[in-house]
Amino acid sequence: MINFRLIRHLWVFLAVAEEQHFGKAARRLGMTQPPVTEQIQILEQALKVKLFERSSRGAQLTPVGAAILPVVRKFADQLDRLELAVNEAIHGQSGVLTLGCISPALFDTVPRLIERIRADNPRLTVSIKEIDTVDAIPALLSGEIDVAFARLEGDLGPSIRSMPLKQDRLAVALPRSHPLAELTRVRLSALADQEFVMFARHVSPVYFDSLTAACRSAGFSPRVIHEVKTVSSQVGFVGCGQGIALVPASLKKAAPENVVIRPLKEAVNLVTTAVAWSTERENPLVKAVIAALSADNATERKYTG
Structure with a gap:
């Protein structure tokens, strides 16, 4: 049986945690402050822990409160998805598909895919969740998302399958005033x-490792001073004079005036x-998504190969 009272208490906890203030949380929830305070007290008594430190400046999470906050946020997200699925079912929709996407995928791969899938499933609701690559596999395993678009390759575990969609040659982003910027290609x-300004490893481990492996094959380990x-x-850090960066060559089209992107002499894909x-x-x-993407891949290989 669903404990709706507990759910209500958790919603109040989330509001207070995010607003860091009981009064602001009450306004956000359309309540007065006393019931908000009372519900937090009931939740603390039920869990037998203290969740907030109260002061004249507001409400700060205790270590225990901070520890459970990510779980409550995920629970709230799942409730939102449940509500969406129920509403779609009531209104005769044919299903909900949740896509987890890194930012670049939102500009090229995903819009065309959604248009194609909706042509075959006009009542389909597509929910998009922006993710970092490092979050893709846990989100797939937990069922938080149905399909992930991220920088992934290699062995991803026994229950995860993947298919490469976009590849690019490696290039270097340099400040326009950099001596190497005068070259057509850079070794x-x-x-x-x-x-180096490097893509953070915790965000995309495989991507980070592939870049450092390329550097090691050239005889050095990159001296990373910033991870983003x-x-x-x-590219933004490079434009601010904070170093150079290894980036996909296609980024040349979007580089600002104070940054140049030069291809490498080595063919590193x-x-x-x-x-x-x-x-699972x-x-x-x-299956429809994978079939559509497989067909696109086959067509692209036909015309490029």
Whole structure:
């Protein structure tokens, strides 16, 4: 049986935790402050822990409160998905497909895919969740998402399958005033003494490892002074004079005026986007997605190969 009272208490906890203030949380929930305070007290008594430190400045999470916050957020997200699924079922929709996407996939792969899938499933609701690559596999395993679009390759576990969708050659982003910016192509070994702005390993371990492996094959280990979460941030840091960055060559079209992107002399290819899915759950919508992407891949290979 669903404990709706506990759910209500958790919603209140989430509001107070995010607002860091009982009064602001009450306004956000359309309540007065006393019931908010009372519900937090009931939740603390039920869990036998203290969740907030109260002061004149507001409410700060205790270590226990901070520990359970990510779980409550995930629970709230799942409730939102449940509500969406119920509403769609009531209104005669044919299903909900949740896609987890890194930012680049939102601009090229995903829009065309959604258009194609909806043509065959006009009542389908597509929910998109922006993710980092490192979150893709846990989200697939937990069922939080149905399909992931991320920088993935290699062995992803016994129940995860993947297929590369986008590959690109490796290039280097340089400040326009950098001496190497005068070259048409840059040899990778010429970057041995440079300071690097690198894509953070915790965000995309395989991507990070492929870049460092390329450097090692050229005889050096990159001296990383900044780790960032997106490729666009890499370019932004380069533009601010914070180092150089190894990036996909296609990024040249989006580089700002103070940054130049030069291809490497070595042909170093990397997967920039792959699709991944779990084999643990049967889902005809996921099968339709993979079939559509497989057909696109086959067509692309036909015209490029």
